[in-house]
Amino acid sequence: MRFHPFLAVLAAAAFVHGEIYSDPAEIIDERYDYVIVGAGAGGSVLANRLTEDPSKKVLLIEAGSRQADYKNLNIEVPWFAALLANSRFDWNYTTVPQPGLNNRSLPFQRGRVLGGSTAVNYMIHNRGSRDDWDRYAEVTGDKGWSWDAMYPYMLKIEKLVPPADGHNTDGQIDPSIHGTDGPLAISLPGFLLGTDERVVNASHELPEFRYNIDQNSGDMIGIGWAQSTIANGTRTTSAGSYIEPALLRPNLDILVDTQVTKVLQTGNHDGTPVFRGVEFAQSATGPLFQINVTDEVILAAGAINTPQILLLSGIGDSAELTPLGIETLVDLPDVGKNLQDHPLLTSSYTVNSDDTLDNLISDAAYAGQQFALWQANRTGQLVLSPTNQIGWFRLPENASIWETHPDPTAGPTSSHYEFVFTDAYISFVGGPRPSGHFFTVFTNVISPTSRGSITLKSSNPFDPPLMDPNMLGTDVDTFVMLEAVKAARRFMSAPAWNGYILEEYGPFAEVHTDEEIIAYARKYASTVNHASCTAAMGKRGVVGEGKGVLNPDLTVKGTVGLRVVDASAFPYVPAAHPMAPVYLLAERAADLIRMSELLDSRAVLDASRPGEWRLMNQLQELLPFRLPF
Numbered sequence: 030m031r032f033h034p035f036l037a038v039l040a041a042a043a044f045v046h047g048e049i050y051s052d053p054a055e056i057i058d059e060r061y062d063y064v065i066v067g068a069g070a071g072g073s074v075l076a077n078r079l080t081e082d083p084s085k086k087v088l089l090i091e092a093g094s095r096q097a098d099y100k101n102l103n104i105e106v107p108w109f110a111a112l113l114a115n116s117r118f119d120w121n122y123t124t125v126p127q128p129g130l131n132n133r134s135l136p137f138q139r140g141r142v143l144g145g146s147t148a149v150n151y152m153i154h155n156r157g158s159r160d161d162w163d164r165y166a167e168v169t170g171d172k173g174w175s176w177d178a179m180y181p182y183m184l185k186i187e188k189l190v191p192p193a194d195g196h197n198t199d200g201q202i203d204p205s206i207h208g209t210d211g212p213l214a215i216s217l218p219g220f221l222l223g224t225d226e227r228v229v230n231a232s233h234e235l236p237e238f239r240y241n242i243d244q245n246s247g248d249m250i251g252i253g254w255a256q257s258t259i260a261n262g263t264r265t266t267s268a269g270s271y272i273e274p275a276l277l278r279p280n281l282d283i284l285v286d287t288q289v290t291k292v293l294q295t296g297n298h299d300g301t302p303v304f305r306g307v308e309f310a311q312s313a314t315g316p317l318f319q320i321n322v323t324d325e326v327i328l329a330a331g332a333i334n335t336p337q338i339l340l341l342s343g344i345g346d347s348a349e350l351t352p353l354g355i356e357t358l359v360d361l362p363d364v365g366k367n368l369q370d371h372p373l374l375t376s377s378y379t380v381n382s383d384d385t386l387d388n389l390i391s392d393a394a395y396a397g398q399q400f401a402l403w404q405a406n407r408t409g410q411l412v413l414s415p416t417n418q419i420g421w422f423r424l425p426e427n428a429s430i431w432e433t434h435p436d437p438t439a440g441p442t443s444s445h446y447e448f449v450f451t452d453a454y455i456s457f458v459g460g461p462r463p464s465g466h467f468f469t470v471f472t473n474v475i476s477p478t479s480r481g482s483i484t485l486k487s488s489n490p491f492d493p494p495l496m497d498p499n500m501l502g503t504d505v506d507t508f509v510m511l512e513a514v515k516a517a518r519r520f521m522s523a524p525a526w527n528g529y530i531l532e533e534y535g536p537f538a539e540v541h542t543d544e545e546i547i548a549y550a551r552k553y554a555s556t557v558n559h560a561s562c563t564a565a566m567g568k569r570g571v572v573g574e575g576k577g578v579l580n581p582d583l584t585v586k587g588t589v590g591l592r593v594v595d596a597s598a599f600p601y602v603p604a605a606h607p608m609a610p611v612y613l614l615a616e617r618a619a620d621l622i623r624m625s626e627l628l629d630s631r632a633v634l635d636a637s638r639p640g641e642w643r644l645m646n647q648l649q650e651l652l653p654f655r656l657p658f
């Protein structure tokens with residue numbers, strides 16, 4: 030059928046658009062090419078990119094709730110991020126007791142809403158380092174994952190916009206390395222703080238903590254200004270940037286309030302099990318539904334729930350599945366293993382000022398004024414994420430730990446530890462909030478050697494899995510945390526802080542020896558909530574312990590029709606906040622999926638369609654092998 034272009038535009042604007050359903054009965058008789066499980070960073074990108082092809086129909090299933098939720102004020106106002114833990118947008122997960130943290134269990138936050146964790150996180154936008162991506166290329170044998178090959182996606186996803194206060198950003202970012210018309214709006218901090226200049230000055234004063242004008246250049250090392258997924262003073266979520274525009278197309282359906290309970294085997298292809306079906310339910314007691322798709326089931330449920338779904342489906346370590354009464358369909362020992370996360374520790378100082386962000390937390394009237402400002406024109410302090418500057422650093426090459434342990438980083442552009450600076454008192458571990466004015470330094474372990482796991486507690490999909498990030502579980506991670514705390518003290522004694530920083534506050538002030546600092550870390554450390562790597566990519570086709578769960582194209586080893594596109598897929602947690610790396614992974618995944626489509630249909634490849642050849646050439650560049658054309 031031929032459309033008059035003008036009529037087609039009218040139709041699209043007027044009534045042809047995707048739908049959000051909350052009743053499975055409404056979609057169960059539809060025919061879909063793809064089903065995507067989870068609407069976070071990974072799933073949202075795919076929902077958008079796969080519906081660019083009007084001949085494909087996509088179903089996106091999200092456990093979290095209704096359509097407009099991601100426009101909730103607590104999500105949109107950047108500073109309100111702290112209110113989202115244990116809210117109705119959270120899975121409210123808790124880790125198992127952590128031996129490295131004196132057997133404390135930690136809250137393990139995960140978004141449960143359209144937008145997933147991008148709707149509840151702290152919005153820091155890091156692409157990762159050149160060495161991180163090059164290591165992914167190396168361990169998968171696919172140079173398409175290298176920094177250089179991924180760079181076009183880094184530009185493609187971004188839309189760099191001015192900060193909310195419109196301040197001059199010269200010297201705070203290198204705009205030439207950023208995208209300006211992608212779906213994901215990012216910006217620099219939209220309210221300048223008195224401490225900003227001191228952080229930057231301290232960096233100039235101490236060569237050990239050099240200044241880095243743009244930590245997204247591939248070399249992350251140094252102190253720099255935070256780039257965040259915030260635009261016009263408002264949080265950018267994967268729902269707003271990728272799903273909302275895709276809903277203007279007729280070929281996307283979204284089913285919310287619905288949890289996928291397993292993927293289903295629908296047949297065999299040359300003896301390999303095909304998984305082109307999913308089972309889902311709206312509650313533990315509600316009815317189970319099933320749907321089959323023609324092309325692929327794509328898991329994007331995040332690093333906790335994706336391995337949970339695989340295990341519930343009989344894809345995992347048979348030694349773990351059999352005792353739970355789950356039949357093993359694909360014996361893949363690495364599913365749920367290799368969990369990596371970033372331990373976090375906050376240390377606070379009292380300051381010689383009464384103008385700190387503590388006022389937003391302790392003074393309701395002041396917070397009310399700032400909220401009125403935000404509502405009026407999206408300005409004021411509520412446009413801020415928790416940090417205006419971040420630092421990434423390496424331990425020295427002669428650090429004693431390297432005499433007995435190899436360096437865990439991917440290379441010189443990846444850090445061992447991170448500083449995050451907040452102009453207020455912050456603690457993630459109990460205790461009443463002190464009154465007064467503070468400055469807090471976070472020390473986070475960024476290239477951890479600890480490996481944890483996600484395992485099933487039972488075969489009930491509504492039972493949370495057992496989550497063990499194994500925080501500070503190794504000597505290397507403990508040593509890095511110790512050295513990071515000592516480094517923070519060096520940084521905070523720079524002349525730039527004279528007259529501002531008064532003294533170390535609380536238990537931090539009491540710890541001096543290495544043993545005391547380590548004990549302090551075990552007592553007060555928490556998590557940055559960067560769970561990753563539980564269904565890791567490895568070399569193509571090789572199956573077995575330590576060989577990974579996914580092929581380099583993110584298909585699940587030993588299966589047909591099943592892919593994973595989320596933070597589970599990284600073999601190593603990025604030495605960075607991992608949201609942007611997941612967006613990037615998913616953008617490439619969309620091209621890999623289109624490529625596999627084209628390979629399947631190459632008999633009908635039409636050389637007279639220039640777009641098709643351009644895509645093929647683009648794909649060829651991403652591939653380590655020659656395409657058969």
Ligand SMILES: Cc1cc2nc3c(=O)[nH]c(=O)nc-3n(C[C@H](O)[C@H](O)[C@H](O)COP(=O)(O)OP(=O)(O)OC[C@H]3O[C@@H](n4cnc5c(N)ncnc54)[C@H](O)[C@@H]3O)c2cc1C
Binds near residue numbers: 152287557560597607
């Ligand atoms: C509190 C917090 C702060 C963070 N801060 C930052 C930061 O500042 N910068 C940064 O880069 N990263 C940050 N992160 C990490 C970042 O948000 C995640 O790494 C990223 O969102 C992971 O993307 P994903 O697609 O793997 O999973 P998610 O974004 O978590 O999306 C998974 C989606 O799947 C859904 N889902 C799960 N199970 C099912 C099921 N069975 N059926 C249907 N749907 C399901 C979930 O509800 C969710 O919507 C933070 C995370 C948290 C929790």
Ligand SMILES: *[C@@H]1O[C@H](CO)[C@@H](O)[C@H](O)[C@H]1NC(C)=O
Binds near residue numbers: 116118
């Ligand atoms: C998490 O806790 C909040 C607050 O109690 C609640 O509203 C929400 O429904 C809980 N989330 C889940 C997935 O149970």
Ligand SMILES: *[C@@H]1O[C@H](CO)[C@@H](O)[C@H](O)[C@H]1NC(C)=O
Binds near residue numbers: 128131132
């Ligand atoms: C943590 O728990 C384990 C197992 O119960 C126990 O052996 C260990 O001593 C505990 N560690 C601490 C610091 O309490």
Ligand SMILES: *[C@@H]1O[C@H](CO)[C@@H](O)[C@H](O)[C@H]1NC(C)=O
Binds near residue numbers: 226227230525
């Ligand atoms: C930071 O350094 C600049 C240049 O030396 C100086 O002008 C400025 O006063 C310093 N800022 C603070 C807060 O000390």
Ligand SMILES: *[C@@H]1O[C@H](CO)[C@@H](O)[C@H](O)[C@H]1NC(C)=O
Binds near residue numbers: 295
């Ligand atoms: C999905 O496919 C399988 C295998 O062909 C079939 O047994 C099952 O009935 C199908 N399910 C639905 C809901 O169509």
Ligand SMILES: *[C@@H]1O[C@H](CO)[C@@H](O)[C@H](O)[C@H]1NC(C)=O
Binds near residue numbers: 404405406407
């Ligand atoms: C920013 O937000 C304000 C307040 O909602 C709105 O009036 C304005 O149009 C927005 N600007 C942009 C560029 O989106």
Ligand SMILES: *[C@@H]1O[C@H](CO)[C@@H](O)[C@H](O)[C@H]1NC(C)=O
Binds near residue numbers: 402405406
């Ligand atoms: C925002 O509104 C406040 C209060 O009305 C005003 O003082 C300020 O100038 C406005 N800022 C911008 C950038 O419009």
Ligand SMILES: *[C@@H]1O[C@H](CO)[C@@H](O)[C@H](O)[C@H]1NC(C)=O
Binds near residue numbers: 427
């Ligand atoms: C490492 O080298 C530096 C600079 O040469 C030196 O100051 C420091 O004492 C050395 N540290 C160790 C642990 O040897």
